[in-house]
Each structure stands twice: as structure tokens, then as C-alpha cells.
Amino acid sequence: MKGVRTGLGIGIALMLAACGGGNSGPSIPERPDLPLQIPRTAHQVPRVDLHGRVRIGADVAASAALLTPGPDHGEIRVAYGMVRDGVGAQELTAYLQADAAAFQDAGQDTTDVQLLSDGLILRFGRTPPTIRLAAGTSPVFIDETLRVVQAINAALPRDWQLEVAAETALAGVSRPPDGEILVTFAPQAEWPDEAMIDEAIGLAESRYALGPTTDPDVSLSIESIAGRIWVDPLLTVGHERLGVIAHEIIHVLGRNHVDAGRFPKTLMVAGGSEEVPADILHPLDREALLAVYAHLEPGVTPAQLAEALGPWADTSLHIRGELDISGGDIAFGTALRNGLSQPWAVGPTPQTDLADNGALSGSVSWRGRLLGLTPHAEAVSGDANLTLELATLTGTMDFAELEQWTENTAPGLIGTGTMWQDGDLSYEIEVQGNAFIHTGGDAGTVTGAFFGPAHEGMGGVLQRDDLSAGFGGKR
Numbered sequence: 001m002k003g004v005r006t007g008l009g010i011g012i013a014l015m016l017a018a019c020g021g022g023n024s025g026p027s028i029p030e031r032p033d034l035p036l037q038i039p040r041t042a043h044q045v046p047r048v049d050l051h052g053r054v055r056i057g058a059d060v061a062a063s064a065a066l067l068t069p070g071p072d073h074g075e076i077r078v079a080y081g082m083v084r085d086g087v088g089a090q091e092l093t094a095y096l097q098a099d100a101a102a103f104q105d106a107g108q109d110t111t112d113v114q115l116l117s118d119g120l121i122l123r124f125g126r127t128p129p130t131i132r133l134a135a136g137t138s139p140v141f142i143d144e145t146l147r148v149v150q151a152i153n154a155a156l157p158r159d160w161q162l163e164v165a166a167e168t169a170l171a172g173v174s175r176p177p178d179g180e181i182l183v184t185f186a187p188q189a190e191w192p193d194e195a196m197i198d199e200a201i202g203l204a205e206s207r208y209a210l211g212p213t214t215d216p217d218v219s220l221s222i223e224s225i226a227g228r229i230w231v232d233p234l235l236t237v238g239h240e241r242l243g244v245i246a247h248e249i250i251h252v253l254g255r256n257h258v259d260a261g262r263f264p265k266t267l268m269v270a271g272g273s274e275e276v277p278a279d280i281l282h283p284l285d286r287e288a289l290l291a292v293y294a295h296l297e298p299g300v301t302p303a304q305l306a307e308a309l310g311p312w313a314d315t316s317l318h319i320r321g322e323l324d325i326s327g328g329d330i331a332f333g334t335a336l337r338n339g340l341s342q343p344w345a346v347g348p349t350p351q352t353d354l355a356d357n358g359a360l361s362g363s364v365s366w367r368g369r370l371l372g373l374t375p376h377a378e379a380v381s382g383d384a385n386l387t388l389e390l391a392t393l394t395g396t397m398d399f400a401e402l403e404q405w406t407e408n409t410a411p412g413l414i415g416t417g418t419m420w421q422d423g424d425l426s427y428e429i430e431v432q433g434n435a436f437i438h439t440g441g442d443a444g445t446v447t448g449a450f451f452g453p454a455h456e457g458m459g460g461v462l463q464r465d466d467l468s469a470g471f472g473g474k475r
């Protein structure tokens, strides 16, 4: 990174991405009936309310009908296979080139024409930013920001994840240090003068620095190194507001506006996406994040894009399990595509919080299975057992007898694989409403939920550098 210049003279169009207009798409879920998220949950996978069902992780599940059935693992019906479910190299390349071209206009009336004449695939510095909320941000807005961060992090590689600072900014602080993105929820009248743009409901402002490029003919490129975001909470409500927050954060992560006619399925159109998906980000938004932060070298130029991206798969490898509980079924598994493993679990929403289930007391256990994939596409399976003390709403999540099979082959019967690592993992967990997260134990992140009207089932996901898995079980 060369010397930091804040006044690059690349114009207000680049500095300020104002996002006006109302999104009047079909409305999706009002505020989900889920526990409020706090900063330390930034690395948990999203929990998505699907009206009657709740999902842990992204919407990447393949239906069992598209997969090949494998041998049952106990009560779990196992399925495995490849499914074409990605946006593909052609669409992703076209999107990133359109995005890069948006900088050519921004560069035209500046002294840095040279820098931007070929367009720019902008990225945030070399290390992931920390999101910091402005002083006095209410718990509801902290929760909403966390949901957006979880949705973005689910699309990013494990070694490039957004952080959320545990403390809000000090009162009066308006300039974030390098490496931070300051998020302020305030009526537009309180935004800075230069940010006053009619009808904007959100605004992103990046600070830039110069970095080296991978193109020998181009000596310098521009990177974001800090950013400020404002969202007017009076002009946007409910799920749409999550889309606005995500749109602004993705601006600071480098993406521009693209033409809504050509790319209708992205959050990054001026005025906001027509429809904010239940998962907040569209598949194209997620694949663009993965490409920029896991596959493209910093400083790559638009001309190098297709080559730099390499083979970009539009098919995912899936492993999936399903079991019946009274009141419905639970499904779980993992999808692996372009190096990103995305574990998931889904099941019926309970009627009450676990703590309010009068039929349960003392120590309660759920038993089931884990199914996942290593980064090398080796199938992994094992026991998944949750034991809870209802008095404290804490307990342990144990994975045992973990075994693996050869890469790119379906799992066989229980006992036919070879031991995975040392065969078991254990996590201390705590319950929040009808969800649970790990609080200690082995390396990795556990995010789970209770399923069924009376908590007859449980499920969730385990994320580690060496394993990505879904799990499910019954009481």
C-alpha cells in the first residue's frame, strides 16, 4: 500500500454512492421472530424465518429429487450429487465488467483519468473491514446490521470475513480509522451537507488508497480502505431496510451500480433492488463477493478478469440428510462450489421458545447425524448429539464417530469410511430463544435451532476450515 491520499479527485460520483428511491417490491418477511443479534454473532450463519419453517444458513439446499439417494444412516435419508445451481462464469464476468466500467465515467473529469480509463474492479484493502456502529445505535439497528453482516459473511471465504466491533463509536466520532466502516442510522437531515441528496435512503462514502496491480502496464490501482454509511431508518422499513444496509456495505466493499435492465437480480442497482430476497443478497451478489475476495488477486484489471477468474463452476456438489419428526421433517447438508462450502439446515418452527416448553425439564437430549464435506470434497458423516440442561439453557453438542470417504464419492454405509481427524468434536452451547450457538470447545462455529411444534427436533451447521456440515436429530 502506497501513501494514503484521501483527495484522489475521482469525483463525487465515486465518493458518494447515494441510493435513493423507494423499493416497492413484493414485501418479504416483516421483522423475523428471532432473537436479536449482537456483535459477537458476526460469524454465525444467518437464521432465516420462512413462515412456519426456519432455516440456518444460506438458501443453497438442493431438493432430494435432484440428487442420488445413498444408504440410510440410521433414520437419516442420505442423498448426494451435483446440481447446476450457480450463476455461471459468463454472467458473473459480464456483471463485474459492467461494474468496473462504472468507474470510467467517474474518472473522466479528473486528473486520475489514467487510473480509471480501463475501469476498476474495486476491492476493500488487504484485510477485511471492521464494521462499527455509531454511538447510541439502538439494539434493533445493531441486530439488523448483524443480520446483513451474517448474510455477507456467508458468501465470503472463511479467511476474509467482516468483523463487527463490540463497542459502538465514541460520541462525536465521524471519521472512521483505516480498516473500519462506520454505520450511522439517522434521518437524512442529520447526514453531512455533502451527503444531502434528494430522496436518498442510504449513502456510502469510501476512503481510498493506492495499491499495486498485477498488470505490468498499470502501476497503481485504487482500493477502499475505510468507509462511512448512513441509512435513514424513517424512509425504509422491515426487510427492505436490510437490503438498503447490505447495498451500502457492498458499495464500500467495492461494487458500483449496474443497469437494472441488464442485471435485475442484484442489490446493486440504483434505487435498490426491486425485490430483497429472504436471504438479503441475490446469488449474483454473493458470487461477485466470492470472486473478488477469494479468487481475484488485488489489483486485477477488467481486461484480465476472465483469465483471472479461471474455471468458474455453475454446479455444486451437495450432500444432504433428511429425517421425519412429529410435525414435519428436518433437512440439512452442505453445498460446495468454487471453493465455498455453504452448510444449511431447515425444519418446522416451534410453537414456543424452548424455555417455555412446559413438557420439558431437567436434562434433555436430541440424537441424530452430521453430514458434510471437507474442502477437498470428501464426504463426512457421524453422530450428532445435543444434551441440554433446561435450568441453565446450556449444554454440549457432540459429534462422534466421524468418518470420511474418498473425495468426490458418495458416502457409504455407516462404518465403511475412514476416521475423520481424531473422530470427534465437542462444543459448549447456549440457547437463545429457539436457537443455539457455541460458546466454547473445539475450533469452529456452531449455529443451530430447535425444530417441530414442541421441540421434537434440532438441527444446524458446523463451520470449520477443514469441514463444513449440516446436522439434524430428534429428541
Ligand SMILES: [Zn+2]
Binding pocket: 017, 018, 019, 247, 251, 257, 269, 270, 271
Ligand atoms: Zn447505491
